[in-house]
Structure formats: C-alpha cells, structure tokens
Amino acid sequence: MNDYNVVAYTSKYYDQWNSFVAQAKNATFLFHRDFIEYHQDRFEDASKMIFKGDKLVALFPANKNGDTIYSHQGLTYGGLLLKDQAVFTDVLNVFKELLAFFNKLGVNDLVLKMLPRIYNKLPSDTLDYFMFILNAQLVRSDITMVIENSHRLELTSSNRKRGLKKAKKQNLVVKEEEDLSAFWNQILVPNLRDRFNVKPVHTLQEITYLKSKFPKNIRQFNVYKNDEIVAGTTIFESEMVAHAQYISANNQKQELGSLDMIFHHLIEDVFASKKYFDFGICNENEGKQINQGLLSWKESFGARSISQNFYKIETSNYKNLNTILK
Structure with a gap:
C-alpha cells in the first residue's frame, strides 16, 4: 500500500476536489466544497484526499467530533467518492489505507453514513461488502421513500x-x-x-x-x-x-x-x-x-422504501481487509 498517500484537505485543493466530485460515479453537489463549508463553523473538518502516486483516486468528506471521525455529520449521506474507472482492488486498497491512516492518528472509530444506491451513476456497493469483512456495527438504519420513474406505479x-x-x-x-x-x-x-x-x-x-x-x-x-x-x-x-x-x-x-x-x-x-x-x-x-x-x-x-445504513468501524480492523483476496 506504500504507493498510496492520504492527504488532509485544505483550501489549496479546492479546484482539484470539486473537479473530482464532478466526475465521480457516486457523488452529488452536496460534496462540493461550497456546500460542505456553508456550515463550517459547526464542524471540525477532517476531509481526506487519497492519491496513488501523483494521481488523485478518491475523496472522503468527513469531520471530527471528539475521538471519532464521521462521514460527514453535516451532510445527508457520505462515503468514499470514486471515479468510474475504480475497480474492486482500487477501492480495497484505498479504504484500507484510509482506515490505517486514521488508526495511526489514534482515531478509534469511523462512523460511515452510506450513500443510498439510487444516487450512484454506476454500481458502487463495494463499501457495503467491506462492512461485513470489517465487523462493522450497524448503528442506525433509515428508510427513504422513492419512486422509480421507469416503473412508476x-x-x-x-x-x-x-x-x-x-x-x-x-x-x-x-x-x-x-x-x-x-x-x-x-x-x-x-x-x-x-x-x-x-x-x-x-x-x-x-x-x-x-x-x-x-x-x-x-x-x-x-x-x-x-x-x-x-x-x-x-x-x-x-x-x-x-x-x-x-x-x-x-x-x-x-x-x-x-x-x-x-x-x-x-x-x-x-x-x-x-x-x-x-x-x-x-x-x-x-x-x-x-x-x-x-x-x-x-x-x-407510489413511493416504496429503500434503506440507508450507518456503520461504526473500529479503525484497527483495517487488517481484516488483507484477508479478502486469494
């Protein structure tokens, strides 16, 4: 994983962050920095950018509250933002590096507020699978009521x-x-x-x-x-x-x-x-x-329910992700 580098977001990355959001397969305008920061006085920002070499490969909008990292308490949903080209092993390496990074900082828990899959432009359920491998605790589950227009009742x-x-x-x-x-x-x-x-x-x-x-x-x-x-x-x-x-x-x-x-x-x-x-x-x-x-x-x-789950992950469990690939 030594070719990955986790960098804290600062204003010098404003354009690069927003450009990535515009191209991500699982992002909306809520992840634009102008939206994240409209209430910046209420949250201690802990957003991270993950690079592979010189290439930006993922974003993680987040804030810190006490000794816990949240993805992000000021947003309706969150998670790891990725581009269309990201494959399973990319997501695996990025999320493992992110958890290891937080663990080394002394952060014990990461609370992840999942993005409902209706917002994805392409399939993007890899993090859902990782919750199982990481022994993540399901701490909350909401249902949101949705009409699918191609099959409207x-x-x-x-x-x-x-x-x-x-x-x-x-x-x-x-x-x-x-x-x-x-x-x-x-x-x-x-x-x-x-x-x-x-x-x-x-x-x-x-x-x-x-x-x-x-x-x-x-x-x-x-x-x-x-x-x-x-x-x-x-x-x-x-x-x-x-x-x-x-x-x-x-x-x-x-x-x-x-x-x-x-x-x-x-x-x-x-x-x-x-x-x-x-x-x-x-x-x-x-x-x-x-x-x-x-x-x-x-x-x-005619709306029907889909779920949005919230997980608590012990950052020390990042090692569990080493066991996935055979």
Whole structure:
C-alpha cells in the first residue's frame, strides 16, 4: 500500500476536489466544497484526499467530533467518492489505507453514513461488502421513500385522486420561484414551529446562499391560491435523483389538495425523466421508529422504501481487509 498517500484537505485543493466530485460515479453537489463549508463553523473538518502516486483516486468528506471521525455529520449521506474507472482492488486498497491512516492518528472509530444506491451513476456497493469483512456495527438504519420513474406505479389512492380534483377545482397554481423567502417565512418555519417545535435544518440565509451557489440543483416550487402561497417544496436535484428536501403546506392542505397538486406536477411533468424521485425518510428516534402517517402518505404517491445504513468501524480492523483476496 506504500504507493498510496492520504492527504488532509485544505483550501489549496479546492479546484482539484470539486473537479473530482464532478466526475465521480457516486457523488452529488452536496460534496462540493461550497456546500460542505456553508456550515463550517459547526464542524471540525477532517476531509481526506487519497492519491496513488501523483494521481488523485478518491475523496472522503468527513469531520471530527471528539475521538471519532464521521462521514460527514453535516451532510445527508457520505462515503468514499470514486471515479468510474475504480475497480474492486482500487477501492480495497484505498479504504484500507484510509482506515490505517486514521488508526495511526489514534482515531478509534469511523462512523460511515452510506450513500443510498439510487444516487450512484454506476454500481458502487463495494463499501457495503467491506462492512461485513470489517465487523462493522450497524448503528442506525433509515428508510427513504422513492419512486422509480421507469416503473412508476399507477396512482390508486382515492385520497390522492380526491386531493388532485380539489386542487383543480380551487384553481391552484404551481410556480417555480428563485426567491425562497415566502416559503420559508410564511409556510415552512411557522409550520415546523407550531407542529413540532423545531426549525428547518437550513436557515433562510443559508438556503439562499446555497441556492446562489447551486441554482440548477436547488429548486423551489410553490403552490398559490389567488396569488397567496399555500404550500411548497424545496427540491435538491442531482443527476439521478430529485429529492424533496422540504415539504410543507398551510393548515388548509386537506381542503385545497395543495400537496397533491404540487407532487403530481413534479412527478408527472418536471422530473418525469429523472431516474428517481425521493420523498425522503419517515424515521424518528434515530431510525428506530417510523412515522406511520408520513409513511402511508408517501406510499400513496407510489413511493416504496429503500434503506440507508450507518456503520461504526473500529479503525484497527483495517487488517481484516488483507484477508479478502486469494
């Protein structure tokens, strides 16, 4: 493994990092440095770049918290970022070198938040196999609700059909907006505060900044009745997936069918050619419970579940990877 070298990311690698992300088979815009660093004051960055000789062969977005490395707590998913040409032995050598590097630094545990496979441009489950070899502990598992557009289920839910009829009768209008403030201030923030006593993960200032950096990836769709906003959703769009990052409506959603209207428009029209439409998770209590109402609502659009797993790896177990090849 002596021809591999693990290097800590610094700003001098900004362009090289982002160029690699753009070409990786298992990366989205969330791994761009501008996205990772929008909340850099909250995390101690521990991102690594792995070189083979002079050639950059992998990235590992990460942060450090105490004596544990995470992949990355400020992102929805993570893992080892690779190019199309990476074969099994490349991934094996890179991940072994990475674990050995952390182990030598005195890091005992690495917590890996897996990238759901729907985001992969090519098959990329090698790390899943390594979790078995490394005796990794499964510490959390979420389900995310997904529509595969090439095999979209016919909408059979009577509630969804009735909601869409209501929306059409109410003359609701769906518009894509550049300004997120109406949705944040009038719908999302009050709704989350009143129903759950929580705030959005992103402040309006943060999401506005991120949209300015990624205008093609972060898209806002609102529903209006008589020019008054009644619902909306914020979409994070990557090459393979349109993901509903935020979904919210005012307390008239049952009467108006506003959410039925917006998701019918997005699934049937705006993102019909996207491979997957991702409604997001239904989990609570660190993955141990599922919000049944939310689950049923997402299933009623034809979404079905895939899993996202979180593993804890003892870095000293990197030696186990020496036993794989015969």
